[in-house]
Amino acid sequence: MTFWEVTVELLNASKYTVGLFFLTLLLAIPLGMVVCACAMTKFKPIKYITGTFIWIIRGTPLMLQIIVVFYVPGLLFGTPIKNRFLAALIAFAINYAVYFAEIYRGGISAMPLGQYEACKVLGMNKAQTNSLVIFPQVVKKITPAMSNEIITLVKDTSLANVIGIMEIIVTAKSIVSTHAIIWPIFYTGVFYLAMVGVLTVFFKWLEKRMNYYRA
Amino acid sequence: MAFYSVKNVYKNFGSNNVLKGIDFDLEKGQVLAIIGSSGSGKTTLLRCINFLEIPNKADIYLAEENIFSIDSRPTPNGNVSNNAANKDECIDNLQLNNSKESGIELVKSEDSLLGKKKKTTARDTVKLDAKTRGKIAAQRLKFGMVFQSFNLFPHYNVKKNLVLAARLKYDKSLSEKERIQRYIVGSDVRNKRKAAFEEINKRAETLLQRVGLGDKFKAYPCELSGGQQQRVAIARALILQPEILCFDEPTSALDPELTREVLKVIKDLKKDGHTMIIVTHEMEFARKVADKVIFMADGIIEEQGSPDEVFGNPQSEKTKAFLQESEKRIDED
Ligand SMILES: Nc1ncnc2c1ncn2[C@@H]1O[C@H](COP(=O)(O)OP(=O)(O)OP(=O)(O)O)[C@@H](O)[C@H]1O
Ligand SMILES: [Mg+2]
Numbered sequence: 001m002t003f004w005e006v007t008v009e010l011l012n013a014s015k016y017t018v019g020l021f022f023l024t025l026l027l028a029i030p031l032g033m034v035v036c037a038c039a040m041t042k043f044k045p046i047k048y049i050t051g052t053f054i055w056i057i058r059g060t061p062l063m064l065q066i067i068v069v070f071y072v073p074g075l076l077f078g079t080p081i082k083n084r085f086l087a088a089l090i091a092f093a094i095n096y097a098v099y100f101a102e103i104y105r106g107g108i109s110a111m112p113l114g115q116y117e118a119c120k121v122l123g124m125n126k127a128q129t130n131s132l133v134i135f136p137q138v139v140k141k142i143t144p145a146m147s148n149e150i151i152t153l154v155k156d157t158s159l160a161n162v163i164g165i166m167e168i169i170v171t172a173k174s175i176v177s178t179h180a181i182i183w184p185i186f187y188t189g190v191f192y193l194a195m196v197g198v199l200t201v202f203f204k205w206l207e208k209r210m211n212y213y214r215a
Numbered sequence: 216m217a218f219y220s221v222k223n224v225y226k227n228f229g230s231n232n233v234l235k236g237i238d239f240d241l242e243k244g245q246v247l248a249i250i251g252s253s254g255s256g257k258t259t260l261l262r263c264i265n266f267l268e269i270p271n272k273a274d275i276y277l278a279e280e281n282i283f284s285i286d287s288r289p290t291p292n293g294n295v296s297n298n299a300a301n302k303d304e305c306i307d308n309l310q311l312n313n314s315k316e317s318g319i320e321l322v323k324s325e326d327s328l329l330g331k332k333k334k335t336t337a338r339d340t341v342k343l344d345a346k347t348r349g350k351i352a353a354q355r356l357k358f359g360m361v362f363q364s365f366n367l368f369p370h371y372n373v374k375k376n377l378v379l380a381a382r383l384k385y386d387k388s389l390s391e392k393e394r395i396q397r398y399i400v401g402s403d404v405r406n407k408r409k410a411a412f413e414e415i416n417k418r419a420e421t422l423l424q425r426v427g428l429g430d431k432f433k434a435y436p437c438e439l440s441g442g443q444q445q446r447v448a449i450a451r452a453l454i455l456q457p458e459i460l461c462f463d464e465p466t467s468a469l470d471p472e473l474t475r476e477v478l479k480v481i482k483d484l485k486k487d488g489h490t491m492i493i494v495t496h497e498m499e500f501a502r503k504v505a506d507k508v509i510f511m512a513d514g515i516i517e518e519q520g521s522p523d524e525v526f527g528n529p530q531s532e533k534t535k536a537f538l539q540e541s542e543k544r545i546d547e548d
Contacts, residue, residue, distance in 0.1 A: 114366035121265055121360040122380035122455065123352060123387075132379065136370050214437040215369045 006175060006184045013171035014191055017157045020088060020167070021195075024153060027093035032100030039105055057098040063159045066091040070163045088160040092153075099149055107142040108134065140210045147203035154195050168192075216279060218243040218490065219459060225272040226259055233259045234270065235514040241459070241492070241507065246485050248501035248522070249494045251511035252537055257494045260511070261463050264492065266355045269343065277458060282354050356384070359452030359460040363467055365444045367436040373447050374432045377419040378412070381454045385411050415454070422450040425487075426480045442473030446480050453489075460484070462493040478504075498541055502526045510534045 038050040057065070070087040074080030081087045111134055119129040161170040168191055172184040217240035224237040233256045241247050249257050262268040264275075266283070275283040343351065368376050385408070389397065396404040423429055426446035428439075436444050445465055452460055462481070466474040478500050484491065485504060495501055501508055501522065508525040510518045510533075518525055518534045529535045 112364075112366075114362060114364050115368070117267055117360075118362070118366035118368070120267060120352075121355060121358070122451070123356045123384055124380060125352070128383055133368055133370075140370070213369050213435045 001175060001179050001181065001184075006172075006187065009171055009175065010168055010184070010188060010191060013166055013168045016085065016160065016165050016167040017154075017191075018195070020085070020092060020157045020160060020165075021154055023089055024092040024096055024157075025150065027089070028096035028100055031093060031097035032104060035097050035101035036104040036108070039101060040108070054098050054102065057095055058102075062091065062095050062156060063162050065095055066159060066162055069094075084163050084165050085160075087163060088165055092156070092160075096149070096153060100146070103142050103145045103149065104138065106145070107138040110141060111137060137215060140215070143203065143207055143210065147199070147206075150203075151196050151199055154199065155192060216276060217241060218245075218278060220276040221264070222274040222276075223272055224260065224263055224270050226256075226263055226268060226270045233514050234263065237511075237514075237516055239507075239509060239516065239519060241490065243490055244485075244488045245490060245506040246504055247492045247507045247509065248505035249492065249509045249511060250496070250498065250501060250537075251509075251517075252540075255511040256514045257511055258463055261360075261461050261492065261494055264459075264461060265358050265360045266351045267360075269351075277357060282357070283351070356455060357458045359455065359457035361445070361448050361452050361460065361462045361465050363464045365436075365441070365448045365468075367444055367448055367451070369436050372433050372435050373423065373428070373439075374416070374419060376436070376447060377422065377451050377454050378415050380451070381415045381418070382412060384455060385415070418454060419450070422453055423447075425453075425483065426450050427476070440473060441469045442476045445469065445473075445477050449477075449480060449484075453484075459490045459492060462491065462495070464494055464496060467496060496541070498526070498538070498545075510537065512537070 035050060035054070038046050039054065041047050041050075066088055069091040070081055070084065115133055115137070116129060119133050124132070158167055158169045160167055164170075168188045169185070172188045175184045176182055219241040221240075222238050224234050225232075226234040237256075237260055239247070249260065251257050259268060263270040263273065270285060272286045273283065274281065368379070371379065386394065386397075389404070389408075393404045396402045397408050399405060420429070420432065423432060426449055428443060428446055428450070431439065431443065431447070436447065439447065445468075449460075449465075465481070466477050469477065474497070478497065481491070481493065481500075482504055493501070493505070503522075505522050508520065508522050509516050510525060510529075510531075512533045518529060518531045525534065526538065529538060
């Protein structure tokens with residue numbers, strides 16, 4: 001196989017990687033807000049249930065979670081998930097939502113009490129306080145942690161191969177075994193580096209844009 | 216009756232009785248300085264005045280009106296009683312605007328009713344229902360608050376820091392219908408709102424000039440010195456036109472140089488006729504600017520009177536000791 005052919009095949013496989021990446025972000029960022037709200041609520045039952053849920057998701061490997069989402073519905077209800085990509089996406093979205101939620105929570109609890117009190121004496125209600133004062137500052141505070149997590153997501157997408165999604169690494173491996181050449185597996189690194197490179201530049205730009213104030 | 220009158224303020228955090236019956240009066244346009252050693256309850260009193268803490272007992276009058284009354288103290292033996300009948304008694308009525316409201320509950324009694332022992336968290340010792348909280352929020356706007364640590368919004372420039380709350384207050388005054396109409400381009404409501412916001416901008420500019428920062432409209436808080444930030448905070452509190460402006464050690468985070476510029480602003484505000492309550496360690500300043508001085512010790516007012524009375528001729532031993540101590544500190548500096 002020529003270099004060109006391998007490149008085309010790996011590029012073709014990266015549609016799963018890229019698709020999984022963007023769809024996971026699209027779902028996990030808002031879902032993380034829900035999880036975060038549940039984890040921070042004063043209503044104890046929801047708080048504890050969410051706490052347990054977070055413990056389970058953070059306490060088990062993502063690979064295992066993908067397997068569970070893919071197989072367990074079939075085993076329990078006899079209705080297996082036919083779409084492997086959908087199963088992977090669900091597992092990724094839940095897993096990343098939990099990690100994002102913890103980042104959000106950290107950002108919110110790092111806000112000084114004085115900000116809330118200033119809002120209070122200025123007659124702002126809870127919704128106004130959060131949307132106009134707290135959340136905009138939290139976004140800046142959590143950007144470094146979020147970019148870290150999002151860069152990890154790029155590489156984690158390769159875990160989807162555990163339920164047979166033909167993403168970059170599996171594709172390279174199959175080329176390696178059928179054509180008896182080893183280099184395509186190393187070559188995959190270039191694809192990840194390119195994606196992470198783009199993200200790094202983007203987050204640098206974002207952090208700079210938010211640098212108009214210091215907190 | 217005095218313009219502002221505070222009677223019988225009690226506040227405890229758990230078993231720590233911090234305020235044990237505070238009474239004072241203040242006339243319109245007067246400046247009250249509160250002095251006292253660390254831990255005597257000055258901040259707590261100021262926070263009760265602003266309803267950042269809800270006192271366990273208090274009667275507060277402003278401009279002939281009973282704006283706040285509460286009595287939810289534990290029974291005399293110091294414990295919150297744990298039988299249901301008594302519970303109703305200690306959840307006395309909270310009066311706002313002379314109308315009886317009973318949306319108040321004492322957390323500790325609730326817990327002991329359930330037979331549970333719980334750490335009383337400081338901020339929620341007295342729990343209020345949503346309606347009562349709303350009424351208190353409305354009363355709170357009659358008081359401005361300037362914090363020791365400024366608490367400006369770092370992500371907004373000076374202008375936005377000033378106008379934000381005033382704009383929200385304007386929007387709150389709109390009717391349900393008007394709130395929708397404000398989005399319709401060319402509508403009367405929208406035009407009127409625009410004019411009102413213009414007015415708020417002007418007021419912000421005037422205030423900023425008043426505190427000597429006319430050229431800092433576009434600056435971000437992080438680009439200002441501590442003294443400048445505090446002056447912005449003062450302007451921000453004033454834009455809502457509070458009846459009484461409260462300061463909690465407004466200069467204790469500042470160098471002497473910066474302290475002077477903030478104190479000068481406060482003096483100017485007095486000339487403008489603002490009524491102010493200032494917790495301060497600046498004795499010289501208190502003596503010169505205040506019309507009335509309160510010396511607090513251990514949650515009570517140990518001594519109060521005119522600056523000349525309290526500083527010049529203190530009656531209580533504690534006051535004397537405190538004043539001597541603070542003079543010694545100044546000499547050492
Ligand atoms: N949120 C809180 N929770 C529990 N205890 C508190 C709380 N705030 C204040 N206290 C207690 O109340 C007492 C009085 O505190 P306060 O801050 O009012 O004193 P202060 O006179 O302002 O002192 P300083 O001059 O040091 O500012 C202290 O014993 C303090 O521990
Ligand atoms: Mg204090």
